[in-house]
Amino acid sequence: MGTVGKAISLLELFTVDEPALGLSDLARRSGFDKATTRRLLLALTGHGFVEQDAASRHYRLGAGLSRLARIREARFPFLQTAVPLVRDLAASTAETVHLSEFGVDKLVTVHVEHPAWANRVNIDIGQLLPLHSTASGIAYLAFARDETVKACLAGSLNAFTAHTLIEPAAISTSIGETRDRGYSICDQGFEEGVISVAAAIRAADGFALGTIAVAAPKARTTPAAIVERGLAVMAAAREISMRLNGDNLQTLRRQA
Amino acid sequence: MGTVGKAISLLELFTVDEPALGLSDLARRSGFDKATTRRLLLALTGHGFVEQDAASRHYRLGAGLSRLARIREARFPFLQTAVPLVRDLAASTAETVHLSEFGVDKLVTVHVEHPAWANRVNIDIGQLLPLHSTASGIAYLAFARDETVKACLAGSLNAFTAHTLIEPAAISTSIGETRDRGYSICDQGFEEGVISVAAAIRAADGFALGTIAVAAPKARTTPAAIVERGLAVMAAAREISMRLNGDNLQTLRRQA
DNA sequence: AATATGGGTTCACATAATGAACCGACATCC
DNA sequence: GGATGTCGGTTCATTATGTGAACCCATATT
Structure with missing residues (x-):
């Protein structure tokens, strides 16, 4: 080094x-x-x-x-734009909502809102999330460049729990479903007892640059709640993407 | 290097x-x-x-x-704490208010609120302010460690305008006055036509860690407005210091 | 009084950084 | 349309730069 x-x-x-x-x-x-x-x-x-x-x-x-971080933020106001919507989502879901940005080969947690529950999912700012085994990661990969997806699947795929998907084929399937559905679901792939949904926040070129996710204890999460949160997280991601790109999200396109 | x-x-x-x-x-x-x-x-x-x-x-x-910046902020919530008070001050003075933090040998601008005026003082986030020739710098030095003051006066003292004080003795006097008064005044020391007042934000040990300042075009600034802003900026700095240190500002002390 | 751990420093040695010259690609310009 | 300039990026012999075992002093611990 x-x-x-x-x-x-x-x-x-x-x-x-x-x-x-x-x-x-x-x-x-x-x-x-x-x-x-x-x-x-x-x-x-x-x-x-x-x-x-x-x-x-x-x-x-x-x-x-x-x-330096503030110089970066001044040019690309990711936080200023996204944080209000993260808060709204946290208020309406009453679960942990976290915002991530892509960096090198992981997602970087840049903002978190925690609910008042004593039993909640705790996430720290700065925490790094692997791409293959989190809801955020899969949501990101669903709208990432092909090279990024390939590099991820070719890398070492740690199993964090017994539920973690580590076969490239299984992960690919999950990515495809997420692309069709618009949001990802990750059932205890990163930590036992935690279920998350996430959606990609996209740049003007249509590729993902970060994610927004809701994480909750599995014990109190019904299948209906998953769908509800999925739609909400998708709507929030779409709104953030539009605000970042001057409301012209219609220009979003994905290259093959 | x-x-x-x-x-x-x-x-x-x-x-x-x-x-x-x-x-x-x-x-x-x-x-x-x-x-x-x-x-x-x-x-x-x-x-x-x-x-x-x-x-x-x-x-x-x-x-x-x-x-990394957010990890730092999480531990030391300077911005979260200070920004609301910066906004209040900007609203009540209707002039540019900026917040700085000390770094190495300069002040780093970390937040700015601009008034609606077309004619206003413009400051960018990330801008570096020299210690000897700005209101913020003098306010900082007034409550800095003696070593810091000495190092500053021993360094090269650029004259940015015809009004800039560059003799160590004159700067020392200005620092002394600031310490007694509680806020600094800088009349076109950094840029022609700009007059600023500033006060030090202090850590638990009593030493300055940053500043808050009001900068305005000299043309529309009366002597009475200077005093008014000075008292306001001092109050804001005090409030920020107290919030940062758990309201026990009474423990503030300055070592000789 | 003995031992362990802390922050910080020294200097012979070896690794890691350097930069002139190079490449191919794309504009620009008579 | 060929000459010229600039761009991002690469190569490799030369040398400057970074390295780490051993060291010092101070403060806890036992």
Whole structure:
């Protein structure tokens, strides 16, 4: 791995649960030498990607990241556009609704709304979702470039539960059904006891760029509720896509 | 400069005005060789910090940055907390209000509200503000660590206009006045015809972590309006500081 | 008093980054 | 329509850059 890759993988050790880490800890988790880790951290702090707490000497993500992320958002207002609709959907379904954006080979959770239930599906911002074993992933693949789908099916397909589909043929079928239906259903493919529906949010070229999904404990989910949520999530995804593309969703097309 | 520094300075070439750039363009502006630039971009795309447009082959900031920035925000909800108060202030002053966070040696603009006026002060998200020649900068320095102030005064002090203070002694005086008054005033120190007031937003340890500021065309700004805005911006900064620190602002202290 | 862990530093060594020259593709221009 | 410029992207010998074992000091733990 190149040096910049190493630096970035240091950044990726920070999570919402562990937002600040010490030097030795970072070295241990990354597998890099302590001296290397520190040099990388120095380079990162020098550009504001990492900050060091004056008292505890622990490191955390820096303001430079916020800055770049906001420059990105200013050009492509995915969050501003989508969050209100995520909230609406969360209110009407009374279940966890999460919004994801595609990045490299996974979906990145960028926003979550949780219901008031004590028993609910909990998702953290920043969580990465695999493509083959989540409702969001399948919804994404249903409207992704063929190359993306191929690369996904050719990669390693982890079974997270006993219900996870891992045969490429089965996943392909699921993708086809999703394309016809307009939304995906994933029954405990990622976590035991969780059932989700999702729909793709699409760019002007017709390809998916992210997803919106509803995740609920299977125990209280009826078949009728699945359909109802599926239609709702599809409508929300369509509305977000239209707002992102200046209301001319009719131009959406899919190339073979 | 180390390799990761180079990679980051590539990212810093993207702005709200030029959110997508081609390979040759990036190489030219960064001063790196085209091959080097490309390798850096590959490393960055591999981790989702940069994305490449499939059609134009241009590069833009990627979803990985949004992800990390949101992880940071989840832990330290600066924007969520401050934005409502920025909006209130913008409504009551009917002038441009902007929010900044400290990063490395400058202030990073993280949010802006513009008034409806045609003649107004325009500020972009992501814009970097120097410490010595802006209302925000002086407000920050008034409650910054002594080391930070020293480093700033020892650095190069650009004169952006004929009004910019560049003698360390004069800046020190301005900082002292700001500390006593509670808010800073900057009369055309950064741009001709613009007058701004700002106040520091402070962390639990009493030191500044960012600022909130009102910027207006000098032509329509009366001395009375300055005082009024100064008090308002100070109140907003205080309220944001309190909300960030669980309402116990009374613990704020400044070490010598 | 002994031991473990933390953050941070040093320097001989080896890996990883560099850039001039190159390619093919597409515009533009007498 | 051939010459010219620019674009994105690639190659490979040269060299700068990053590496990590061993080290230091300070603070907990036992």
